[in-house]
Amino acid sequence: MTFFTPFVDTRLRSSKSELDLRAPLLSQLRKGFAVRWLRTIVLISLDAAALYLAWQVIRTYITSVNPLWNSQQNLLVLVIVAIEIGLIAALGFYTSGQKRRDYLSLIKTLTFSHVFLFLVFSPQPTNFISLSAFIPSWLLSISLTCVTRFGIDNAIKYVRKQGLVCYPAFLICRPEDKKKAIDTIGVEKCYSLLGWADINSLVAERDDLDATIEDIYRLGIAEVFVCSWSLINRRMLLYWKLRNAGITLHILPVDLEIIDRKSELRMLCGLPTFKFSPPLVTGSDFWIKRCFDFCFAASFVIVAAPVYLFIALLIKLDSPGPVFYKQTRIGLHGRQFGLWKFRTMVVNADQLQKDLEASNEMKDGVLFKVKNDPRITPIGKFLRRYSLDELPQLLNVILGEMSLVGPRPLPIRDVEKFAQQHFIRHEVLPGVTGLWQVSGRSDITNFDEVINLDVSYMESWSLLLDLQILLKTIAVVLGKEGAY
Structure with a gap:
């Protein structure tokens, strides 16, 4: 709420020696x-x-x-x-x-x-x-x-x-940072972004700061967000003009990736720093997660034993071959292990994959995904549709080779195509389900999106998050979303 109309200081056109930014002609309350x-x-x-x-x-x-x-x-x-x-x-x-x-x-x-x-x-x-x-x-x-x-x-x-009681905001950033900055500001859900300016227009060669300030005044802005603060030529002029107009200034470090939500903001020589302290007992997170995984998996296997036997019988009646399919996958720290599934394909599916590589729908070719894969058996389509073929992986969880929730373990063929940054997903136990599975599964065709989801999970892990993903997995499976 403002009691005076924002004063646009026309003295900017006069000699700089006459300008005292600390003394606006009119005083007013802070916007908002x-x-x-x-x-x-x-x-x-x-x-x-x-x-x-x-x-x-x-x-x-x-x-x-x-x-x-x-x-x-x-x-x-x-x-x-x-x-x-x-x-x-x-x-x-x-x-x-x-x-x-x-x-x-x-x-x-x-x-x-x-x-x-x-x-x-x-x-x-x-x-x-x-x-x-x-x-x-x-x-x-x-x-x-x-x-x-x-x-x-x-x-x-x-x-x-409904668009009410929001603070009118203005963004100053580089074009490449605009989307990330808007997403960051939008998290609080209390700002209405009314305009933005390219920070490249405020560098020494161009310096359209006066026009930008006039736009901010004209729009009735209450809070301004600035990314890459050091690029602005007349930074202190912008600060004082906003200050005297009652406008709050935020320096938004969008290039800073927070790797842990349990951080503490500290000031060091007048500069903000993020402090990341280890827990009092380090390594406890792993054992909490491991105990939960073991108890849940063991209990489920015991209770669902009749379901396992029924699925095994259907597979035997559907097509010749073994009930289970074991494939070498890459797990924690790059170690190989045998991942168990109910067989959903013909016996020689691995050999036939070479002939289907040209039909791979993953854009970067790291993963192999094909809709209407001809190698899948009739009962296999049903098992895949409801992810029932994944149930034997609870045995991998009991053995400690996998977790209930984590990055999906991939075959050697896929890992051999990894870029350097992709190997970060091997620093935690692979999971039966994860953010990838509940965020579109096979509908995601870009492996970098998969990596972003894996890293997001690793950064924000908690037992509560695991429970949320497990519950969402049930909803996704029942809804047959992105599964084939």
């Missing part, structure tokens, strides 16, 4: 000030109402001492709510961005505040926070606060989808 404060006031009001309601419920239904409150007890509740709100605010839960949606940290904060309040007020004569009231008040405060926050977050998302 009203939206930020309105959001903060709403969040504080909702949190306070939720916490007050929680204590009121405890007073009415739990606390047996002094059932009819007096003014002293009402004042005590207000003090308790004020303390909790102050602690929530001090830890940054009313700031913009992802912090206010960090429900786990919010729960920890409310837990700490309740323990603190219990230690402080339980010895008091009012006996308001008794041991019998502590746990119900803790659970109710957490529940009501998280529910109200979740509700307001979804309401804000809905309103912003």
